[in-house]
Structures are given as structure tokens and as C-alpha cells.
Amino acid sequence: MKDQKEIVKKVINYIERNLDKEISLDNISKNIGYSKFYLNRIFTEYTGITMYKYLQNRRLTDAAEKLVKTDKPILQIAYEAGYDTQQSFSFAFKQIYLYPPKIYRDIGIFIPKQNRISMCCSYIPSYEFITEIKELAA
Numbered sequence: 001m002k003d004q005k006e007i008v009k010k011v012i013n014y015i016e017r018n019l020d021k022e023i024s025l026d027n028i029s030k031n032i033g034y035s036k037f038y039l040n041r042i043f044t045e046y047t048g049i050t051m052y053k054y055l056q057n058r059r060l061t062d063a064a065e066k067l068v069k070t071d072k073p074i075l076q077i078a079y080e081a082g083y084d085t086q087q088s089f090s091f092a093f094k095q096i097y098l099y100p101p102k103i104y105r106d107i108g109i110f111i112p113k114q115n116r117i118s119m120c121c122s123y124i125p126s127y128e129f130i131t132e133i134k135e136l137a138a
Helices: 002-017 025-032 036-047 051-069 074-080 086-097 101-107 127-137
Strands: none
Touching: 002 025, 002 036, 002 051, 025 036, 025 051, 036 051, 051 074, 051 086, 051 101, 074 086, 074 101, 086 101
């Protein structure tokens, strides 16, 4: 179990280091050294979100910050977030932030929707602990 947690940490670190680059599940898999199916399964198990969704949400959070804190054109931010068109970026952005990028920029308040996941303090209760709780509850 400890090994799986370390693998998930490696996936998170790889994604965070390469947010502004072209990343696919195949790239992650090749870099970490496990199949994308295995990685996605344990990543979802430990984080509650798929690798793809985490990557997408992190990029959109980064884009939201750029919209508020820079004057970069929306199209440039869309490309940096990994989108081929401003329309696809706007659609994905609106699904997460409820506003199109232009309106979000005009509002001027950055609210992160997906912070970096930290695996430093996760706690998985032991079988003995769960049994003890059940006995106390009875």
C-alpha cells in the first residue's frame, strides 16, 4: 500500500512539473513505468479523482489565475492550458468556473478550484481500528 502511495505521489509530481507541456495518460504512464490503467486505478483510489480530471482541473485553475493576474490574451492562456481552440477552452472553463473566461477576468477574483493534491498526511484506518469503533458503537 505504501508503494502505491509513492506511485501516486510520483504521478502528481510529474503532472505538476509538466502542467504547461503536452501531457497525456500515455506520457505519464511511460514516465512513471506502469500501465495507464493501473496508474489511473490507484490514483483514483487515493485521490478520488481520475488522472485526466486532475490534470484538466489543475490546468483550468492555473488558467483562472492567469486570467485574473495577467493581461495575457485568452487565446494564449487557452493554448498554455492545453486547448487547441479558444472555444474548447471556454466551454471547459465555464463548466468548472460557471463563467466564460472573459467574464471571469472582468470579475477579477481568483478562486482555485483544484489545488495540488498533497499526499503527505493521508490516513487509512486499520482493520483493528474499524473493528474497535464498531464494537464501541454496538
